[in-house]
Amino acid sequence: MNRFKDLDWKPVALVPLLALAVFPFVGSFSSWLTLTVAGLAMGMIIFIIASGLTLVFGLMDVLNFGHGVFIALGAYVAMSVLGAMGDYTASGSLWMNMLAVLPAMVVAMLVAAAVGLAFERFIVRPVYGNHLKQILITMGGMIIGEELIKVIWGPLQIAMPLPEAIRGSLFIGDAAIEKYRVIAVVVGLAVFALLLWTLTRTKIGLLIRAGVQDREMVEAFGYRIRILFIGVFVAGSALAGLGGVMWGLYQQAVIPQMGAHVNILIFIVLIIGGLGSTTGALIGALLVGLMANYTGFLVPTAALFSNIALMMAVLLWRPQGVYSLAK
Numbered sequence: 001m002n003r004f005k006d007l008d009w010k011p012v013a014l015v016p017l018l019a020l021a022v023f024p025f026v027g028s029f030s031s032w033l034t035l036t037v038a039g040l041a042m043g044m045i046i047f048i049i050a051s052g053l054t055l056v057f058g059l060m061d062v063l064n065f066g067h068g069v070f071i072a073l074g075a076y077v078a079m080s081v082l083g084a085m086g087d088y089t090a091s092g093s094l095w096m097n098m099l100a101v102l103p104a105m106v107v108a109m110l111v112a113a114a115v116g117l118a119f120e121r122f123i124v125r126p127v128y129g130n131h132l133k134q135i136l137i138t139m140g141g142m143i144i145g146e147e148l149i150k151v152i153w154g155p156l157q158i159a160m161p162l163p164e165a166i167r168g169s170l171f172i173g174d175a176a177i178e179k180y181r182v183i184a185v186v187v188g189l190a191v192f193a194l195l196l197w198t199l200t201r202t203k204i205g206l207l208i209r210a211g212v213q214d215r216e217m218v219e220a221f222g223y224r225i226r227i228l229f230i231g232v233f234v235a236g237s238a239l240a241g242l243g244g245v246m247w248g249l250y251q252q253a254v255i256p257q258m259g260a261h262v263n264i265l266i267f268i269v270l271i272i273g274g275l276g277s278t279t280g281a282l283i284g285a286l287l288v289g290l291m292a293n294y295t296g297f298l299v300p301t302a303a304l305f306s307n308i309a310l311m312m313a314v315l316l317w318r319p320q321g322v323y324s325l326a327k
Contacts, residue, residue: 011322014314015286022294030174035293041181043289044188045250049243050266050273050281051195052236058276059208059232062124063131066138067240067266068259069145070116074108074241075248075258076153079160081107089163097163108245109238115145116237120230142260149256157255160248184246191239195278208232268307272314274321283322287314 019036026032053067081104082089088100123141127133161167162180169176199205211218211225218225240259247262248254269288273280288307295306314322 008323011280011283011318014322015283015290018287018290018294022290022298025298026294028174030176031297033172033175034177035297036290037175037177037181037185039290039293040286041178041184041188041289042250042292043286044185045243045246046262046265046269046289047188047282047285048191048246049240049262050269050285051191051278052239052243053266054236054270054273054276054278054281055195055232055239056236057270058278060229062128062233063134064124064138064236065135065263066119066123066140066142066145067236068261068263069119069142069149070112070237070240071244071247071259071262072146072149072254072256073115073259074112074244075160075254076149076158076244077111077241078104078108078245079158079248079254080153082160082163089161092164094165097165100163101166105242105245108241112241112244113234113238116234116240117230119237120233124233146256146260153256155256157253159252160254161252162249166249180249184250187246191242192278192282199278204228204231265307268311270321272311272321274318274323277321277323280321280323284314 019032019039022035023029023032026035049067049071052070053064056062056064056067082100085100085103088096091097119141123137124134127137166180166183169178170182171177199209207218207223207225208228211223211228215225244259247258251258265288269281269284272284272287273282287310291306291310292303296303299306
């Protein structure tokens, strides 16, 4: 089956349609291009963060409101690693900078994955199958996680500056495109491609999807679905840690509550995309990123409400979100 041939392209068209619809109101091509790239970069970072929660809900039916603690933890761990590699981050060489950023991402993902493993075992596992208890206990877990972050790193905001070679902008005519935003788009596309390939083209992905549909049948073939699902939760936590690194560098600062703040955007993205849909999460994240940047420029007072309005508009069109779980 050709997945691209069978894909419903109407939701995909929403992203360029939104960008084109806003163009006349912005006024100049350079400003529009700058805003659009900034929106796409923000959307890609949100997608990286949301992709982990998409996996956990879509494949495990777990509403993890504690997802934000992995975001904050990833950002703080990466901040500490980058702080210890000042010679690399202060270099004007992009390769030297990446020798600091890449290890920081890996360590952040590993720490978030390890904490995610403990989170699943002691907090989530006792409430499988009960969404109300999942919401309450995972929110409690996030509050505890935030307090532990305060104990380790303190309660105040800490700067997380970009490495030297990643600062500044590239210019296309009069349009200024920040270097980091270009990197964010590339990383987001790589994460999306890897997720899609893993879920649709690998044995592990096929087993997980089959286990969602018929757990007893897969276990009858000798596969332990519980172990696979734990792996899904750990992978989702690691992706949240990676997203936290990207978001911390995007904001150039970290605070213990940063995960809780981003959680609102994440759930808007998941609802727009269709709960559990990886492709839908990408479309939803891009729409949210573009809408936030466009309204912040055109109507700053409406910026906070704009994404809620976007979610309402999409749900009036497609109440289940732009894609079903299968996409």
